Structures are given as structure tokens and as C-alpha cells.
Amino acid sequence: SAVISQKPSRDICQRGTSLTIQCQVDSQVTMMFWYRQQPGQSLTLIATANQGSEATYESGFVIDKFPISRPNLTFSTLTVSNMSPEDSSIYLCSVEGGHEQYFGPGTRLTVT
Amino acid sequence: KNQVEQSPQSLIILEGKNCTLQCNYTVSPFSNLRWYKQDTGRGPVSLTIMTFSENTKSNGRYTATLDADTKQSSLHITASQLSDSASYICVVSAGTPLVFGKGTRLSVIA
Numbered sequence: 001s002a003v004i005s006q007k008p009s010r011d012i013c014q015r016g017t018s019l020t021i022q023c024q025v026d027s028q029v030t031m032m033f034w035y036r037q038q039p040g041q042s043l044t045l046i047a048t049a050n051q052g053s054e055a056t057y058e059s060g061f062v063i064d065k066f067p068i069s070r071p072n073l074t075f076s077t078l079t080v081s082n083m084s085p086e087d088s089s090i091y092l093c094s095v096e097g098g099h100e101q102y103f104g105p106g107t108r109l110t111v112t
Numbered sequence: 113k114n115q116v117e118q119s120p121q122s123l124i125i126l127e128g129k130n131c132t133l134q135c136n137y138t139v140s141p142f143s144n145l146r147w148y149k150q151d152t153g154r155g156p157v158s159l160t161i162m163t164f165s166e167n168t169k170s171n172g173r174y175t176a177t178l179d180a181d182t183k184q185s186s187l188h189i190t191a192s193q194l195s196d197s198a199s200y201i202c203v204v205s206a207g208t209p210l211v212f213g214k215g216t217r218l219s220v221i222a
Contacts, residue, residue: 042212043201045208045210101146101203105154106155108153
């Protein structure tokens with residue numbers, strides 16, 4: 001299994017600012033995934049982050065808006081840039097282990 | 113288009129009662145189907161994973177079924193407890209990315 005922690009757990013931010021979310025895993029993993037969970041909606045994959053290479057973004061998500069860093073095999077950050085109220089959501093970090101998918105506790109972001 | 117539909121959207125039951133949550137999917141190719149429990153303010157936690165050849169799988173009071181022909185799955189919760197109050201999410205794997213349902217919000221009341 002994998003234990004994932006995220007910081008911050010929640011934040012309230014003003015529009016136009018940026019927030020960086022940190023994700024720490026207790027074991028080395030090849031791929032780390034970032035998801036968004038908007039109110040009443042299903043989880044949506046933002047991007048996949050591999051150590052040593054640029055993240056791969058899903059349709060509708062761009063690097064300028066959601067830059068990702070992956071400096072080593074246990075850590076990643078997701079930045080939500082130039083925020084608007086539409087970015088209010090829960091952001092989740094996730095890793096794979098065997099056939100399992102493990103999720104962090106999420107970061108609840110509110111943009112005012 | 114790959115989709116996962118869950119019903120009902122929400123459900124309220126009395127403690128000790130049983131309930132069944134439904135999941136229909138149109139995902140191809142199919143690799144496996146997963147049920148997750150997500151408590152408020154926490155990330156999803158895996159309950160069961162079923163491959164194409166598995167019809168049923170249990171995890172304590174949770175029993176999941178899969179009919180790959182009709183592309184339907186159900187999650188049955190027996191003798192519900194207050195701690196079962198959570199969102200239950202059906203997820204189908206066709207490789208990457210996973211396809212998530214919107215979840216069923218279950219409230220168990222005393």
C-alpha cells in the first residue's frame with residue numbers, strides 16, 4: 001500500500017493569485033497523478049507526472065494553468081495559477097501500486 | 113464515449129438495514145471495475161476490484177457484483193453502520209485514464 005499526504009488540506013484564495021499543492025508519498029513511485037473533484041462531479045484527471053520528464057496533461061488542462069513539478073520519486077507539486085472561482089474544487093494526488101490506486105486526502109480550494 | 117453512470121445519486125437508510133448501489137458503464141476496452149468509498153474530507157479508498165472474469169467479490173460487509181455482458185455492477189452493503197455514511201464511487205479501468213462515476217452519497221441514520 002501507499003500512504004499519501006497533501007499540503008495544505010484546505011485554503012481560501014483570492015482570484016488572480018496562485019496556490020501550490022504538495023504531495024508526498026511514503027514509497028518511491030514511477031507515476032503520480034493529479035485529479036480535480038468539482039462539487040457534485042466525478043474525479044477528473046488533470047495530468048500524469050513522471051520523475052525527470054514533463055507532465056502529460058489531459059484534454060482541457062494546460063501547463064500554464066496547472067504547472068507540475070516532480071523533483072524525485074516520492075514528491076510532486078501542482079500549482080493552480082491565476083485562480084478564478086471556477087477553480088474552486090478538491091485537488092487530489094494519486095499513485096498506483098499493483099492494481100490498486102491510492103489517493104491522498106485532497107486539498108480543498110476555495111477561490112473568492 | 114466512455115462513461116460511468118451511478119444510481120441513485122443519494123440514499124438515506126436506517127442503521128442496520130441493507131442497501132444496493134448501482135453502476136452502469138460504457139467503457140471499452142474493459143480492464144477492471146473498482147468500487148471506492150470516500151468519506152467527507154478524505155480521498156477515495158478502494159473497496160473492491162473486479163476483472164472481466166469475476167462475478168462477485170466481497171470485502172467484509174461490502175459485496176460487489178459484475179455483469180460484463182450487460183456492463184452493470186452493484187455494491188451491496190449489509191447491516192449498515194453509521195460509519196458507512198460516505199460517497200461510493202464506481203470506477204472503470206480501460207487503461208489510462210480511469211473513468212469515474214459521480215458517486216452515490218449514502219447517509220446512514222440512527
